[in-house]
Amino acid sequence: DQQVKQNSPSLSVQEGRISILNCDYTNSMFDYFLWYKKYPAEGPTFLISISSIKDKNEDGRFTVFLNKSAKHLSLHIVPSQPGDSAVYFCAASYMEYGNKLVFGAGTILRVKS
Amino acid sequence: GAGVSQSPRYKVAKRGQDVALRCDPISGHVSLFWYQQALGQGPEFLTYFQNEAQLDKSGLPSDRFFAERPEGSVSTLKIQRTQQEDSAVYLCASSLVSFGLGSYNSPLHFGNGTRLTVT
Numbered sequence: 001d002q003q004v005k006q007n008s009p010s011l012s013v014q015e016g017r018i019s020i021l022n023c024d025y026t027n028s029m030f031d032y033f034l035w036y037k038k039y040p041a042e043g044p045t046f047l048i049s050i051s052s053i054k055d056k057n058e059d060g061r062f063t064v065f066l067n068k069s070a071k072h073l074s075l076h077i078v079p080s081q082p083g084d085s086a087v088y089f090c091a092a093s094y095m096e097y098g099n100k101l102v103f104g105a106g107t108i109l110r111v112k113s
Numbered sequence: 114g115a116g117v118s119q120s121p122r123y124k125v126a127k128r129g130q131d132v133a134l135r136c137d138p139i140s141g142h143v144s145l146f147w148y149q150q151a152l153g154q155g156p157e158f159l160t161y162f163q164n165e166a167q168l169d170k171s172g173l174p175s176d177r178f179f180a181e182r183p184e185g186s187v188s189t190l191k192i193q194r195t196q197q198e199d200s201a202v203y204l205c206a207s208s209l210v211s212f213g214l215g216s217y218n219s220p221l222h223f224g225n226g227t228r229l230t231v232t
Binding site: 004034036041042043044045046049089091098099100101102103104105106 | 117144146153154155156157158161169204206208210219220221222223224225226
């Protein structure tokens with residue numbers, strides 16, 4: 001039973017345009033959500049997070065939106081750059097679980113120059 | 114070092130062999146996690162340590178998997194009698210705090226992983 005789903009295996013975007021990566025979850029207990037970015041042969045690196053008391057969190061070019069009623073979150077990257085090309089993982093947790101994260105399968109983002 | 118260090122980077126084992134994977138967390142990080150990432154999937158939780166105490170091992174797939182962190186620093190994940198289905202990337206991660214509200218400001222820092230191939 002996949003509690004965190006990233007239904008798009010890959011996404012291709014032109015440099016300078018917006019990239020939108022989506023994530024759905026099923027466990028209503030989740031109250032903390034994160035995005036990790038992963039380059040080949042490297043471990044995932046933390047990108048941005050959001051708690052369930054917010055519906056938006058912004059950090060530079062990266063914004064995460066949370067829609068609790070739809071159990072859906074998205075990551076927006078504006079403007080997209082070729083260096084953003086990587087695999088993006090959505091992850092979720094709740095307070096008792098802390099950093100025991102549940103990950104989605106990832107979305108490969110390709111930013112074309 | 115500045116980040117989480119894992120060794121070896123690659124390990125090829127014949128089915129039935131025992132393997133040991135090492136993790137050096139970031140200095141001062143209390144919490145240490147092991148995750149398993151199969152090809153095309155996201156990381157999946159295996160086990161968690163707070164200092165030297167293994168507080169959660171619910172993700173270990175079988176009793177062939179064993180992890181330890183005897184001095185609250187370096188950790189070793191051991192897999193006995195390896196099987197082909199054990200082939201995966203094993204990721205170690207550490208954080209200052211792991212549970213409760215504090216963990217929300219203490220995200221996991223991952224190492225580059227050990228890619229295990231069982232032939």
